[in-house]
Amino acid sequence: MxxxxxxxxxxxxxxxxxxxxxxxxxxxxxxxxxxxxxxxxxxxxxxxxxxxxxxxxxxxxxxxxxxxxxxxxxxxxxxxxxxxxxxxxxxxxxxxxxxxxxxxxxxxxxxxxxxxxxxxxxxxxxxxxxxxxxxxxxxxxxxxxxxxxGCVLIAGTGCIAYGFCEDGRQARAAGAGPILGDWGSGYGIAAQALTAIIRAHDGRGPQTTLMNNILNVLGLSSPDEVIGWTYADPSWARIAALVPVVVASAEDGDEVADKILHYSVQELADSVKAVIRRLKLSGEDGKSPFPLVMVGGVIEANNKKWDIGKEVVKLISKDYPGVFPIRPKxxxxxxxxxxxxxxxxxxxxxxxxx
Amino acid sequence: MxxxxxxxxxxxxxxxxxxxxxxxxxxxxxxxxxxxxxxxxxxxxxxxxxxxxxxxxxxxxxxxxxxxxxxxxxxxxxxxxxxxxxxxxxxxxxxxxxxxxxxxxxxxxxxxxxxxxxxxxxxxxxxxxxxxxxxxxxxxxxxxxxxxxGCVLIAGTGCIAYGFCEDGRQARAAGAGPILGDWGSGYGIAAQALTAIIRAHDGRGPQTTLMNNILNVLGLSSPDEVIGWTYADPSWARIAALVPVVVASAEDGDEVADKILHYSVQELADSVKAVIRRLKLSGEDGKSPFPLVMVGGVIEANNKKWDIGKEVVKLISKDYPGVFPIRPKxxxxxxxxxxxxxxxxxxxxxxxxx
Known part of the structure; x- marks a missing residue:
């Protein structure tokens, strides 16, 4: 030795x-x-x-x-x-x-x-x-x-923010699953998009290109069939797989899709900020630097114009300018x-x- | 004969x-x-x-x-x-x-x-x-x-608005289930209340008496246990059974519970209005009288101060003063x-x- x-x-x-x-x-x-x-x-x-x-x-x-x-x-x-x-x-x-x-x-x-x-x-x-x-x-x-x-934000099918202090203290936010309001997750984004189709169809919501874009991807011919498709298989990952369609629709200028993504960004940023606040990860004054590791399909679902991870960091840095985002290699x-x-x-x- | x-x-x-x-x-x-x-x-x-x-x-x-x-x-x-x-x-x-x-x-x-x-x-x-x-x-x-x-609004575990014309035309709104945003349903109200507990606990949302009130009813000792309770049994009716706790909390002055109920009222009224609009149930000018039959546990979950059905009618009558509410005998x-x-x-x- x-x-x-x-x-x-x-x-x-x-x-x-x-x-x-x-x-x-x-x-x-x-x-x-x-x-x-x-x-x-x-x-x-x-x-x-x-x-x-x-x-x-x-x-x-x-x-x-x-x-x-x-x-x-x-x-x-x-x-x-x-x-x-x-x-x-x-x-x-x-x-x-x-x-x-x-x-x-x-x-x-x-x-x-x-x-x-x-x-x-x-x-x-x-x-x-x-x-x-x-x-x-x-x-x-x-x-x-x-x-x-520091803090890690995982946004895939589900989402969770997890914070760690060097003294061993930990805190989490979100990660409670779709019933309990993880609206920043891939499942949450896609479920909102499917809901927007139903609302446009039954007269409760604005028209949206999500309708044709999602029906095409799913091979369905009418919004009525979306209900059956949704409940035919309870897999959350199957719903979450629609996130790229939502991002593409937002990039093509669809306001409903854009609003869903902005809401998701707000939710993810809120989760991270709750963890930072509770653990004082950015120091007493909220100005100290700390790493924010970001992983998962939602973070990676960036196209030309829409980059969910980048928008999340932008929102967090308004309150905590010391945030140092890391996308792991x-x-x-x-x-x-x-x-x-x-x-x-x-x-x-x-x-x-x- | x-x-x-x-x-x-x-x-x-x-x-x-x-x-x-x-x-x-x-x-x-x-x-x-x-x-x-x-x-x-x-x-x-x-x-x-x-x-x-x-x-x-x-x-x-x-x-x-x-x-x-x-x-x-x-x-x-x-x-x-x-x-x-x-x-x-x-x-x-x-x-x-x-x-x-x-x-x-x-x-x-x-x-x-x-x-x-x-x-x-x-x-x-x-x-x-x-x-x-x-x-x-x-x-x-x-x-x-x-x-x-006329129109019927069913708000129990799920919710749906269904309209009928004398010429046989029909239209529906909502009734798509919990994944697809039936937020006016009993399930929708209770899921929002459970979400509010999680948010208060992890630092994303305001404190609410829903926390203690729901934990007491469920016999749980910590908000962490709510996640496990929610996913232990996928029955929607089991979640919806918490509606009376939400109504009681709102009556006792809890702002979070009050906000959830107001949102639910808005959602139910929107569903009815979408059906009225599509079938022209209130005539071309929106002033003709038409019956609105209201049934289900959410409509009946009225206490001293909060009456969800009454609030729904109030919202609808702002746009359609001819609405004639009926609670069947x-x-x-x-x-x-x-x-x-x-x-x-x-x-x-x-x-x-x-």
Whole structure:
């Protein structure tokens, strides 16, 4: 073992023993991704320049691991399978693992963390540091290369704003699902567009090009058929997939679509601002800089004129000029791996100095 | 057979043969009710004074008969069962039936009418007039004693406005379900109240007494638990059952609850006005009188100060001063029976005069 010099970790391993590895897992409602990375990586946390040179050994993926969606047995099996596969693809094994971060959607309480810890604890040596977090942690860390400070805004099918302080405090806003008013989400935007069609058709709302544009995409011939289409399949993602049609309609000058997107921007900005305010992420005076990591299909649904993410940042910066937006270059599972690596190097330093 | 005098039907039957009967059926998503009534009833259509003296022989009830909810086989069985039971309770049988109106939720197209007609046609003699309609028809007729002219507003778990012209034209507004923005419905009101709790809790919205009032009713200890409660059971009626808590909170001076109810009133009035406008129910000048039948739990959720139905009428009458609100004294199945009776007496008059 080489130890470390000047606070930078150089190499944790004897050159003869198998290389230590780190696992980072991003478990979502659609898919689960596990990254295996060398534990000997020298990462300068906080910058973005190291993203391209991360020592990633392998990447495995599987289906949903949110136990609320698929049940506990299936979630446990998926988590186990995807980690075993990532290790195998990296020609490594569980004894080489130094730290793991599982960032899994559905984890909201300490009891959720305890449950998942019990599922995976026996798969690895006792010395392995295992961190269980919500999947927002992986998204946050993917933008800050492992550092948990600032705010992350995830706007895909659903939406949530999650804030982290360096002292460990966390806060969230939105993320309550479509029934409970996540109007900034992809589902929320598309549901408003479908509602606008119904209103134009039955005489309650203004005419809108969303009518023809959405009917064309769905292959329907009349607005009456929209009701049946909506209720034929309860999948939120299927509704949310209409977001690009709303953006395109707004870009072509449709006022109804434009209004829906502006409302969505307001909602997303409100969620972020609520988190900033509660955690004082921008300092007592609201002027300090802080990172805002932004991910998800709604943020990426930008065309020539309409860029939802840019508009959200514009609104936030009116109140908090120190907002520093980051669109991550690496995927959330890599963020999770960096959280694990960060923890491992910290504990390693403590071990060495004690 | 006595025939008729002065255009009033006195008695259709020989005194020796079994009395002719009428069936009226109201098929909803929660329950199905069938009324058996004497075909010899003398009804003055349009007034409300005859409601108490209708010659109702029996009333049978069963579960859901909306084929979209329970499937075609179960819906067919329920319709058949409830009609047979009503006839049996009235000590009558299918050969005594003169006319039937089945007003069933889920009937929206001629193909739906044809399907149900095929299910029930063989149960009765060929001469029996069978009318198949949407359940809004039963609600309308329950307020006008069988006459299909005017508008009906149904605001229960869902909401819909349905308009009828004497020439047979119909129009509807709303009734598209919770995903598609029925914000005036019981579900819509309660979902907004639950959303207000989430917003107050995560710092996006003002504080509201809805928080404690709803948590108490649901037996929950924290707003975080509301998300899990909401998604634990997808029943819309379960959410809509919170409407009385919203009304009570508004009456106690809660501004958030008050705003939700005012928005709901606006939405319901907009739906009715869209139907009036499209059918010109209030004449070319918008000043002619027309009946507005109002039914459902939201309309009935009035306490001392807040009366949603009254506020809806107030808004409509600003544009259409001829609106004449009716809160029916008889149930929708009786309305359906009166539609059938109305048709029967019409055809009887035609037969006699031809």
């Amino acid at each position: 080489k130890g470390y010099t000047n606070g930078e970790i150089q190499d944790f391993e004897d050159e003869t023993s198998p290389a230590g590895v780190i696992l980072g897992l991003d478990g979502g409602t659609t898919s689960t991704v596990c990254i295996c990375m060398l534990a000997s990586a020298s990462i300068s946390f906080g910058g973005g320049e190291a993203a391209e040179s991360l020592p990633i050994l392998s990447r495995a993926s599987a289906g949903c691991s949110n136990f609320n969606s698929v049940g506990e047995a299936a979630a446990k099996e998926t988590l186990e399978k995807v980690m075993v596969e990532a290790l195998s693809m990296a020609h490594s094994n569980s004894s080489a693992v130094r730290a793991i971060c599982l960032a899994v959607s559905g984890v909201n309480h300490p009891s959720d963390q305890q449950k998942i810890l019990e599922w995976v604890r026996d798969l690895f040596p006792c010395s392995v540091k295992i961190i269980i977090e919500n999947d927002a942690v992986a998204a946050m860390a993917s933008g800050t290369l492992g550092k948990l400070h 690496v995927e959330p599972a890599v963020g999770a791996a960096l959280v694990a690596l960060n923890q491992y190097t910290k504990s390693f330093r403590v071990d060495q100095s004690s | 006595k025939g008729y005098t002065n255009g009033e039907i006195q008695d259709f039957e020989d005194e020796t043969s079994p009395a002719g009967v009428i069936l009226g059926l109201d098929g909803g998503t929660t329950s199905t009710v069938c009324i058996c009534m004497l075909a010899s009833a003398s009804i003055s259509f349009g007034g409300g004074e005859a409601a108490e003296s209708l010659p109702i022989l029996s009333r049978a009830s069963a579960g859901c008969s909306n084929f979209n909810s329970v499937g075609e086989a179960a819906a067919k069985e329920t319709l058949e069962k409830v009609m047979v039971e009503a006839l049996s309770m009235a000590h009558s049988n299918s050969s005594a039936v003169r006319a039937i109106c089945l007003a069933v939720s889920g009937v929206n197209h001629p193909s739906d009418q044809q399907k149900i007609l095929e299910w029930v046609r063989d149960l009765f003699p060929c001469s029996v007039k069978i009318i198949i309609e949407n359940d809004a028809v039963a609600a309308m007729a329950s307020g006008t004693l069988g006459k299909l002219h 008889v149930e929708p199945a009786v309305g359906a029976a009166l539609v059938a009776l109305n048709q029967y007496t019409k055809s009887f008059r035609v037969d006699q005069s031809s």
